Amino acid sequence: xxxxxxxxxxxxxxxxxxxxxxxxxxxxxxxxxxxxxxxxxxxxxxxxxxxxxxxxxxxxxxxxxxxxxxxxxxxxxxxxxxxxxxxxxxxx
Numbered sequence: 001x002x003x004x005x006x007x008x009x010x011x012x013x014x015x016x017x018x019x020x021x022x023x024x025x026x027x028x029x030x031x032x033x034x035x036x037x038x039x040x041x042x043x044x045x046x047x048x049x050x051x052x053x054x055x056x057x058x059x060x061x062x063x064x065x066x067x068x069x070x071x072x073x074x075x076x077x078x079x080x081x082x083x084x085x086x087x088x089x090x091x092x
Contacts, residue, residue, distance in 0.1 A: 009041025
């Protein structure tokens, strides 16, 4: 059985609904392994964001760090057998 779903970026979804958005205090990304894809589609939102909480594995953390160059990323806690929670804090 094949199921098709429509997908869009966080930038497109949020900025089309709130075009005057100027600031995001905290963005929590909890998307069961699709964190890299969501962060890649959030570049404009990330420019407005102070803190990002996300989950990553050993295989995906480097990609997440590349998408978050203006942030200091810190380990929060282990969230599963192969994943950890992180917080990204925007540099001043």
